Amino acid sequence: MATKIFVNLPVKDLNKSMDFFGKLGYTFNPQYTNEQAACMIVSEDIYYMLLTEPFFKGFIKKEIADATKTTEVINCLSTDSRQEVDDIIGKATAGGATPYPEAKDYGFMYSHGFEDLDGHLWEYVFMDPNAAPPHEG
Template structure:
């Protein structure tokens, strides 16, 4: 069985998070979702647990970072094409997200990203394996 990853992020409002990420085309596993948590399915091996701040706090004794003022994590997801990167950013902007920086084109790698309504930054990138420069 391949290793799975569960990224846990604090959110202020579960339903606002559901609406935002649903607009981007993501689904949620109802067996692991309730009024305090959403289990967003990114792929067969990647899940994002969107936890209300009080519920998130039960997992740590440390203060929760305010993602609108500081960065606690940068989530980066691969995409199959540059067009997919741009389309997902466009959906995020239409759903109320923001684009904190301009797209980055490095030739072999193209990236852009968005900030969700809770301030979490989601980087998206497409890498063309045929264009990767040879290592030194």
């Protein structure tokens, strides 16, 4: 059995978040989506559970971090091309996201990211296996 990952993210406005990520091309599994949560499909094995803050709070004892002020994680996803990285960042900023950080070209890897509507950081990368530095050791 392949391991699947479900990343849980608190969101202030579930409908706005679903609309935002829908414009980036993501779809949602209606079986696990209701007024408190939405199951965003990233791939066959990766899902993001967008949870309203009150619903998210029910799973934790700590306070919910204000992602606009602190960073605990950067959600990093790979793409198939540099153009796909740029396309996603373009759609995200058109939908209200803030570019973060600036695009970086390392030769073998190209990355760019954004801060979403709730302040969560997302980075998209394209790694060219033909340009990767040789492995030493």
